[in-house]
Amino acid sequence: MTPQPPPILDNVNGQARRVGVEIEFAGLPPRETAKLVQSLFGGELDVISAHRLKLKNARWGDFGIELDTQYAHPDHERLDAEAYRDSEWERMRQDFHARTRELIGDVVTGLVPTEIVCPPVPWNELDELDALFDALRRHGAKGTDASLLYGFGLHLNPEAPSLEIDDILACLRAYLLTARWLREQIHVDITREVLPHANPFSRAYALKVLDPDYRPDLRTLIDDYLEHNPTRNRELDLLPLFAYLDPEHPHELLSDQLVQPRPTYHYRLPNAQLSEADWGSSLEWNRWLEVEKLAASPDTLAERSAEYLARHRPAWPRRCWYALRRRLAR
DSSP, X not given: OOOOOOSSOBOTTSSBOEEEEEEEXXXXXXXXXXXXXXXXXXXXXXXXXXXXXXXXXXXXXXEEEEESOGGGSOOGGGOOHHHHHHOHHHHHHHHHXXXXXXHHHHXXXXXXXXXXXXXXXXXXXXXXXXXXXXXXXXXXXXXXXGOTTOOOBEEEEEBOSOOOHHHXXXXXXXXXXXXXXXXXXXXXXHHHHHSSTTXXXXXXXXXXXXXXXXXXXXXXXXXXXXXXXXXXXXXXXXXXXXXXXXXXXXXXXXXXXXXXXXXXXXXXXXXXXXXXXXXXXXHHHHXXXXXXXXXXXXXXXXXXXXXXXXXXXOHHHHHHHHXXXXXXXX
């Protein structure tokens, strides 16, 4: 599928916007997956640990491939290279720790997904990245719908075309208005609906953000987001973007090691539909563009926001307001 052009083609540095892609699946362990990625995009294989590998200097940059659970990998806070060199006891302890984590990974392979974290890809080259999804299918990788246990997803990280507060707010508003349509188009898997990884935003938060009188500065926007969404598990996760824009913010979530500051929108909603021959990152990118198109159309965005507010705001405050106006007008 051909990736469609976004309303704004370039990033804030005047370069073609890029998209980070993350894909989860079962059926292929990390080492086999890494060799498959290498066969497509080149690079040098770096085995970090038994179930975590990196493909360096490949097409577009570095690919990360690993089992998607921290318990399958050595805890780097418990590893000390200097102590390892100087102490036999430390060598035994650290070797035991690494071997234990390797065994855990061996046991859970097939139960937890393998994940590929791709380097940022120019939006107009996503169809070339889709060769990876075709190869995964041919080699037996299984996506979300292969089992009720597979709550696997595809994450897109579109580079923000602007870092201005008004443009970020417009994109958030557009997403809130488009989220239901996206869920209908994607047919979000029931397992992923039950699991918390891509939860929708609350109506209370949508009503707050879509109000035309809501004109926050950056810190207020972040604080309001964290008040209503104190979690990474949102269908559109703004924590990486906020951590990038406000690195001194004191909230613990923004300094969580799992939140990687970057100037992107972390879009977590799509399934990993590897069973569908025409599915890939280009298809999900084209769906995401409905958000960007709406964000780039201020009149339509304002109109649809007003419709949402009229439909979902409680009726009694409006009736009280109208009654008060009539009384004051007498």
